[in-house]
Amino acid sequence: MADNEAVYGLTKDGFRRKRLPEILADINKRVADRLGVEIQTGSNSLFGQLHGVYAYEIADLWEQAEDVYNAMYPNTATGVSLANAAGLAGIVPVAGTKSMLTATCYGTDGTSIPYGARIASSAQNGSTWSCIEDDAAITSSKAIYAALVIRGDIVAGSAYQLTVNDVETSYTAVDKDTAVIVLNALSKKVGSDSIKTSIDNNVLSIRASSARSAFRISAKGLTITRIGSPIRFQCINIGAIDPDTGTVTSIVTTTPGWSAVNNEYPTNVGQDAESDIALRQRWNLSLYTRAAAMTEAISAGVKNNVTGVTACMTYDNATDATDSDGRPPHSIEVIVDGGDDEAIAQEVWRLKAGGISTYGTTSAQVTDAMGLKHDIYFNRPDPVKVWFKVKISQNPDEELPSSAVSDITQALLARGQEQKIGEDVILQRYFAAVFKSTTGVGFIDLTAATGETAGAYSTDNIGISPRQKSVFDVSRIEVSIL
Numbered sequence: 001m002a003d004n005e006a007v008y009g010l011t012k013d014g015f016r017r018k019r020l021p022e023i024l025a026d027i028n029k030r031v032a033d034r035l036g037v038e039i040q041t042g043s044n045s046l047f048g049q050l051h052g053v054y055a056y057e058i059a060d061l062w063e064q065a066e067d068v069y070n071a072m073y074p075n076t077a078t079g080v081s082l083a084n085a086a087g088l089a090g091i092v093p094v095a096g097t098k099s100m101l102t103a104t105c106y107g108t109d110g111t112s113i114p115y116g117a118r119i120a121s122s123a124q125n126g127s128t129w130s131c132i133e134d135d136a137a138i139t140s141s142k143a144i145y146a147a148l149v150i151r152g153d154i155v156a157g158s159a160y161q162l163t164v165n166d167v168e169t170s171y172t173a174v175d176k177d178t179a180v181i182v183l184n185a186l187s188k189k190v191g192s193d194s195i196k197t198s199i200d201n202n203v204l205s206i207r208a209s210s211a212r213s214a215f216r217i218s219a220k221g222l223t224i225t226r227i228g229s230p231i232r233f234q235c236i237n238i239g240a241i242d243p244d245t246g247t248v249t250s251i252v253t254t255t256p257g258w259s260a261v262n263n264e265y266p267t268n269v270g271q272d273a274e275s276d277i278a279l280r281q282r283w284n285l286s287l288y289t290r291a292a293a294m295t296e297a298i299s300a301g302v303k304n305n306v307t308g309v310t311a312c313m314t315y316d317n318a319t320d321a322t323d324s325d326g327r328p329p330h331s332i333e334v335i336v337d338g339g340d341d342e343a344i345a346q347e348v349w350r351l352k353a354g355g356i357s358t359y360g361t362t363s364a365q366v367t368d369a370m371g372l373k374h375d376i377y378f379n380r381p382d383p384v385k386v387w388f389k390v391k392i393s394q395n396p397d398e399e400l401p402s403s404a405v406s407d408i409t410q411a412l413l414a415r416g417q418e419q420k421i422g423e424d425v426i427l428q429r430y431f432a433a434v435f436k437s438t439t440g441v442g443f444i445d446l447t448a449a450t451g452e453t454a455g456a457y458s459t460d461n462i463g464i465s466p467r468q469k470s471v472f473d474v475s476r477i478e479v480s481i482l
Contacts, residue, residue: 008022008062009065010069014069015065015066015070017062017063017066018059018062019059019062020055020056020059023058023059023062024052027051027054027058028041028047031047071084071085072085073085074086074283075280078276082276082279082280083279086279086283091279091283091304093273093279094273094274094278094279095273096238096270096273096274097238097271098235098236098237098241098270099234099235099239099240099267099268099269099270100132100232100233100234100235100267100268100270101232101235101243101248101265101266101267101268102211102230102231102232102263102265103129103230103232103233103261103262103264104144104211104228104231104261104263104264105136105138105228105230105231105258105260106138106145106227106258106259106260106261106262107227107257107258107259108226108257108259109138109139109140109224110137110138110139110257111137111138111255111257111258112135112136112137112255113131113133113136113137113231113255113258114131114253114255115131115133115136116130116131116253117130117131117252117253117255118130118131118236118252119248119250119251119253119261120252121243121247121248121249122247122248122249122250123243123244126243126248126250127236127237127241127248128235128237128252129233129234129235129236129248130233130235130236131231131233132232132234133231133232136229136232137229138227138228138257138258139227140216140217140218140227142214142229142230143208143215143217143227143228143229144207144211144213144214144228144229144230145205145206145207145208145226145227145228146205146206146217146224146226147203147204147205147206147224147225147227148162148183148203148206148219148222148223148224148225149179149202149203149204149222149223149225150179150182150202150221150222150223151223154178154179154181154182155173156173156174156177157172157173157174158172158173158221159171159172159173160172160173160182160186160219160220160221160222161219161220161221162189162190162217162218162219162222163217163219164190164195164206164216165215166216169189171186171189179202180199180202183199183202183204184199186204186222187199187204193209194208194210194213195207195208195209195213195215196208196209203225204222210265211230211265214229214230226259235270238270238272239270239272240269240270240271241267241269241270242267242269245263245264245265245266246262246263246264247263248261248263249262249263269338271310271338275414275417277417278417281418282303282304295315295316295332296314297351298332298334298347298348298351299312299313299334300312301347301350302314302334302336302344302347302348305347306339306340306344306347307339307340307343308338308339308340309336309337309338309339309344311336311337311338311381312334312335312336313334313335313421313422313466314333314334315327315333315466316331316332316333316356317329317332317333325467326359328357328359330355330357331357331358332352332357332358333359333360333378333379334348334358334360334378334379335360335378335379335380335381335421335466335467336378336379336380336381337380337381337469342364342366344364345363345365345366345376345378346364346366346376348376348378349366349374349376358377358378359377359378360378360379361377361379361380362377362379362380363375363377363378364376379467381421381467381469382467382468382469383471384464384468384469384470384471385450385451385452385471385473385476386416386425386449386450386462386470386476387448387449387454387457387477387478388446388448388472388476388478389446389447389448389449389457389478390434390444390445390446390447390477390479390480391445391479391480391481391482392404392408392434392442392443392479392480392481392482393443393481393482394440394441394481395440395441395442396442398439398440398441398442399439400438400440400441400481401438401439401440403438404440404441405479405480405481407437408434408437408438408441408479409474409479410437410474411436411438412430412433412434412477413472413474413477415429415433416472417472419464419470419472421466421467421468421469422464422465422466422467422468422469423470424461424462424463424464425448425461425462425464425470426461427446427447427459427460427461430446431444431446434446443482446459447459448460448462454476
């Protein structure tokens with residue numbers, strides 16, 4: 001606008017949008033001035049009807065102009081506009097990734113599992129997983145479970161042999177031996193720290209302690225009746241999907257010889273696509289990524305440069321004595337949620353000051369420019385599951401929409417995901433999220449609990465230690481209308 005003192009539009013104080021009542025009033029005044037007479041502008045008049053139509057269209061243009069202006073700045077841009085604006089600062093939004101798990105597939109030795117074969121969680125609304133191995137198979141050459149039996153009677157002088165990882169174990173039966181005696185003799189020789197054995201109903205079960213301890217097995221004089229092999233599956237949906245162990249037990253793609261499946265080991269959890277809130281926070285921290293040897297720079301570097309990291313906090317102890325949190329003198333403690341251990345250690349080594357030690361219970365080794373190896377220590381935050389119970393009553397002066405419960409639930413979840421490592425959950429801060437999410441709320445009763453299952457709900461704030469992080473989920477947020 002030509003007028004430097006313009007009330008609306010792009011001014012020295014930013015953009016000010018002209019709203020519908022102001023637009024309508026200006027149209028009415030301009031038409032009256034042009035005609036030179038007073039005109040009727042009531043809702044039932046001709047001018048009132050026409051001007052109302054024009055004003056709505058013009059108001060939409062003003063709103064669009066304001067959105068274009070706001071799309072340039074991280075605090076007001078959203079969605080693609082925010083991503084494009086962040087790109088100007090060299091910041092790319094983090095794409096969501098899929099969770100992966102290693103499931104034990106049970107069945108007949110030699111059974112192939114097709115690429116893309118699906119399994120699913122037995123829980124209600126459970127997740128579905130797809131095989132990502134090209135040559136997956138239930139095989140005795142890569143087993144984490146094997147069941148063996150002795151067919152027929154035990155004959156004195158007969159040799160029974162087990163070969164596990166190319167180590168041969170044998171037993172020669174003597175008079176009056178039973179199947180249990182023979183199996184027990186073999187199991188004692190096969191058992192180790194990585195391989196456990198048990199006997200039940202004349203069946204010898206051999207199981208690896210972890211998926212990484214898979215073994216090769218063959219037998220003479222015994223029959224392998226069942227094999228369990230570790231096979232990798234990927235969730236078909238993007239996001240931080242983490243089923244409880246022992247719940248992914250349904251075979252969706254039936255295959256002859258494949259009888260059962262079970263997720264017996266922890267899931268490599270994926271991550272949700274970065275939200276607008278998280279991207280704005282990372283943008284604000286981008287200044288620190290150009291620095292080093294300071295706690296803010298280490299936190300920003302680990303979060304921005306290590307794939308899968310969702311949160312990071314760095315604490316230091318600059319004194320000559322161990323501090324109240326157990327940190328040694330002149331040390332830093334980096335607490336990281338998500339990400340690969342080795343990648344985190346490398347980034348901490350790159351950014352920390354020389355001569356400063358690292359503290360934590362998790363460690364990984366890095367190699368410096370001279371080929372020397374260094375152990376870098378850090379910690380993982382202990383998750384504190386938070387449960388919310390919200391009761392609201394309607395404001396008689398406003399309408400409470402039918403989507404209010406869903407809107408409030410999502411708003412509380414989004415606010416909870418903003419919680420940082422070591423940050424207390426202050427319940428009063430969540431009231432604003434409820435009021436902003438919907439209209440018609442007159443009263444809020446918000447209580448919270450913690451634990452794997454909800455403990456006693458209370459209006460007290462939830463204290464979070466520096467080595468903890470509060471975690472939220474829709475299933476733990478209960479909203480009801482009084």
